[in-house]
Amino acid sequence: MKKTFGFLTAALVAFSLNAQTSGQVATYTTGVGAQTDGLYNYAMGAISDKLEKLSYEDSTIEGSPYKANTFMPTQLYYGDEAIGQVYYRYNAHNQEIETKQQNLDQEPIRALGRDKKIKLMVDGKPMSFKTFIDKSGNTQNGYLTLLRDGKYKLYKRLNIVFKDAKKAPNSFVKGTPARFTPFTEYYLESEDGKRIDEIELNTKKFLNVVGSENRESVKQFIKENKIKLKDEQDVYAILTFLNS
Template identity: 35%
Template sequence: MKLRKPFNFVIFRKIFEMFKNIMIVLLSVAASGTLSAQANRQLRNNGMSAATGNFFSEMRKKKDAQSSITETVGTPYIEESFKPCEVYYGDELVGKFFYRHNAFNDEIEIKDSQVPGEEVTSLATMRELRLVDLVSGNELSLMTYENKDEQMRNGYLYELKDGEKYHLLFKKNVKFTEGTKPANPLLRPTPNKFSKFVEYYYFTDDSKVAHYVPTRKGKFLRSFSDKEIQEKLKEFIKEEDINLNREEDLVRVFKFLDQQA
């Protein structure tokens, strides 16, 4: 009669552990694919393509945009180079730094010096902080504003005119447009593109929210609830041949509003 060999628990345990590790890897890959698909569906549901969503994720990691997206025209920055600035907490000077504005995700990147390889960080998103550009003299700070779609947002706005009651601001924006690859080989593809545009806002001393400045005269007049102000503005715009698309004319309009306050 043959004797059975004793069961080797050591070998069994090793085989079991190996099988378990293989299953964990396979399940992780499957889960990753499912989460990626879900994320892309979510982006599409929010009106953003998967490619644009992936690009945005890359930008948040502060990688070079040109290295992750090929054939991209333009830049996510208002200016590529870092410029000297002063950062204030209220009226108190925090220090002097170098900054650039990533307007694609509305982030202020700062560093201590212009030394190559200097670590880049983000300016804290605190309303009490404000930044003064030492080259242009522009001042910018984080504010709550109501955009043209009447949605409340937080973002960095630049001061254009600091009046007695009315304060005129402008917001520098960058949008990303995904390129196209036509199915027809006779048609030329278009590259990914960053486009810059500016919007104007104003706020008064008794308001903590900045309001969008419409460029159409009728809508602009209706944005003021005071009927007397509406009539005076209407007459001023007509007499002075004001074009609300011109920055210098907007400054004149808000100077006039300050005189009426």
């Protein structure tokens, strides 16, 4: 009980500071409502100066850093507890979820708190901040969307990379404009929940991510079912087998 009260107090203090800097009036309630309000304001995060300074409106840049440029409504959760609705826009370039309490132009943009218990629903799937290992073996942090739950969990990540413009080396070759390039990545969480590794749509590389105790049976399953591992549906089929 003391731990919960301490967390709630910290969340309300953080919200109070945010309200002072944003011109909003801080309000407080008591009991269960106070805890939910505190979690909501904690999850919404602070108003980010960084977000206000970023501009992607250069007409010479192709593409966008966002999954969608508009703010969309969604339900916000802390663990399994629904704590309120929010408007969000996912900046996949810098792995940040921008939020608004109301979808108004004058509404300040916040950066969703990077607490791993915070999640929001995207196209009916939960999305949350995770630590994972990419295909190069590097530990990274970012947002993953849970596609399939079970002993092994399958995640999807939208990663948007910015590439600078390249000048034409000579008059015979065209230069390339600056652009945001999207990539879709898939990640598998181990049965013990201790690792989340990127999986590639390649049978040999996929088998390297699967635990050694399941490797041979998965290999046999792929062979017997003539799975080419070329798309998301092939991954679903293997995951169904792993979780059976």
